[in-house]
Amino acid sequence: MLRPPAVDGGRSSVEHRMMSWIEALVVLLGVITAISPLRSGIELSPDSVNFVVAAQNLMEHGRFFVFSNWPSHSLLPVLEPFTDFPPGYSLYLLPFLLVFKEPFLAAAVAHAVTIVALFSALVFLFRSLGWPPFLRITGYLVVSVFSTYPILFAHYWTEPLFIASTLMVGACMIRSCRTDKRSLWYWAAAFAFMASSLKIIGAFNLAWFVIPVLRSHHGRRSRSVLAIAACSAPSILWFGRNLFQYGTISHSHLLRALDLNDTLLRPLNFLTDELLRISGPVWPSFVVLAGVVTCIVLPFWTRTGPWTERIATAQGLLVLAVCVHFVGIWALSLVTFFSLLDDRLLSPSITLGMIATLNGIHLVTQGRPRAVRIALLVPPLLFLLNAHHTTRPPSPINSRTFTIPPEAMAWDDIRMRGVLDGASHFYSDRDFRHQLYARIPQRILWDTTILGDEQRIHDLLRTGDRPFFVMHEGSDELQALDSGLARSGIELERTTYPDAGLVVYTLPPSDHRPQ
Structure with missing residues (x-):
């Protein structure tokens, strides 16, 4: 029942x-x-x-x-x-x-x-x-x-x-x-x-x-x-x-x-x-x-x-x-x-x-x-x-396989080229991520006007030991630096990393500091 x-x-x-x-x-x-x-x-x-x-x-x-x-x-x-x-x-x-x-x-x-x-x-x-x-x-x-x-x-x-x-x-x-x-x-x-x-x-x-x-x-x-x-x-x-x-x-x-x-x-x-x-x-x-x-x-x-x-x-x-x-x-x-x-x-x-x-x-x-x-x-x-x-919400099916950012490989190459050897610091745009791989002081150029003055670029390069520049293509900082270098007599080596969209300026091997 x-x-x-x-x-x-x-x-x-x-x-x-x-x-x-x-x-x-x-x-x-x-x-x-x-x-x-x-x-x-x-x-x-x-x-x-x-x-x-x-x-x-x-x-x-x-x-x-x-x-x-x-x-x-x-x-x-x-x-x-x-x-x-x-x-x-x-x-x-x-x-x-x-x-x-x-x-x-x-x-x-x-x-x-x-x-x-x-x-x-x-x-x-x-x-x-x-x-x-x-x-x-x-x-x-x-x-x-x-x-x-x-x-x-x-x-x-x-x-x-x-x-x-x-x-x-x-x-x-x-x-x-x-x-x-x-x-x-x-x-x-x-x-x-x-x-x-x-x-x-x-x-x-x-x-x-x-x-x-x-x-x-x-x-x-x-x-x-x-x-x-x-x-x-x-x-x-x-x-x-x-x-x-x-x-x-x-x-x-x-x-x-x-x-x-x-x-x-x-x-x-x-x-x-x-x-x-x-x-x-x-x-x-x-x-x-x-x-x-x-x-x-x-x-x-x-x-x-x-x-x-x-x-x-x-x-x-x-x-x-x-x-x-x-x-x-x-x-x-x-x-x-x-x-x-x-x-x-x-x-x-x-x-x-x-x-x-x-x-x-x-x-x-x-x-x-x-x-x-x-x-x-x-x-x-x-x-x-x-x-x-x-x-x-994003579709889980459309997600790609996890990849390390291309900046990591660019920094590996920068290190293998010896750019970091003896460098006390580097100058950059406002991308904080550079410090993850550089492991040395990162000096962000908050005021880009200093890059338009030849004397101030000299002062930057005389600070510390063998500093260099790392910037993203198209950034305001890179445009200001390119313009400043074009108007000055300072010679720096330029290396580009297209995959990472980075541009690196370093001192020539024979130069420790600009005179």
Whole structure:
């Protein structure tokens, strides 16, 4: 005899297993899509190069330093202190450099691991929030197609690992609100320490601990100390090291602040003009922004009980983290030398805001029919399909085989020709990657006007021992140097590397210095 409850239960069990498999497949496809572009190489921005070079030098010389003259702009053949970024990402890269040796390959593999870590953190956090499978799948789709993330995945940047660490802190603290396991606090502290060792703004993760500490009935003092130490110790130790060794906590961030006309409204303009923009006019962005804010705050109004209890929830933790990260980096951009806030710098806030929005939808629709809950996810999905900021993910099938950049072979030839023998330094355009292979001080010519003066070119060649020039074809620096040499009596040997697009100027073999 059939029992209806058993049949219903069996149907529910089958559906649950099917949704679990679909979710796993979406996560797997998301990871593959995110990692696949790395098969054809990885982008190294100036700060990415400095992470790699600092790791190379720590491995080879036992201390942190870089070869490029940023931010000093010095043209003297000296090593540059590594002070402007915390050491966490360089330390993370060390084992990959030990195994793979080649810096681009090591960076690509290390970055692929951080992408896996990010998706794993999303899985853990979404389950900690109690989301149903279709809502979790929506979250994975956002990270896969919203262009903030493909940009992060293509570059060797700290953001994927930082976001993963931040989400793990949040997940542990959200779980700690349901169970008083001390191990969750230790794990949260460990991930907070990791995040702070990657980026200075890791200190903002202290926001995750505020509500759980206030809700604690015992051990409040020890938990407060643990949270503060985990979030601030890496920055304090790093700044202390910089101050003790170099007399300043940073060589670039304290130089000057950008004009307030550029920075004051930059985050809001970015939200309305770029991030939340659908197409055409800007006014729909304000509608989207209003919808996002409504989804985030509505759960506090629909929940019953005292306001302290309404805020002391997972949504309260998420909203507090969003506000602290967003306002915190906004404030830093006003008083320190930051790049203008963009996808990359705001990506932690964007991620937390996305999660808080979806969690708000989840909380507001709890207890309602499943069709209603799924229907309320249609607007976010329609926004993803039509948003100005949504991109088509790269196809894994079209990715090429990983190849080392041709500049590496060019530098091998430069070394075999003996150009590096006895050279104290070299002058270059603004490509920081040269230092990966030259392994001697790289003096970037920030001011190209000096290349139009014969006497100043002489001064450059008289500085140090056997300096030379390496520049990309078509660069402003090469055009200025070609023009300056044509108007002067200085004779230098010119060698071109067409595959790498490089031009090298060296002193003739018989000349040590121009007279």
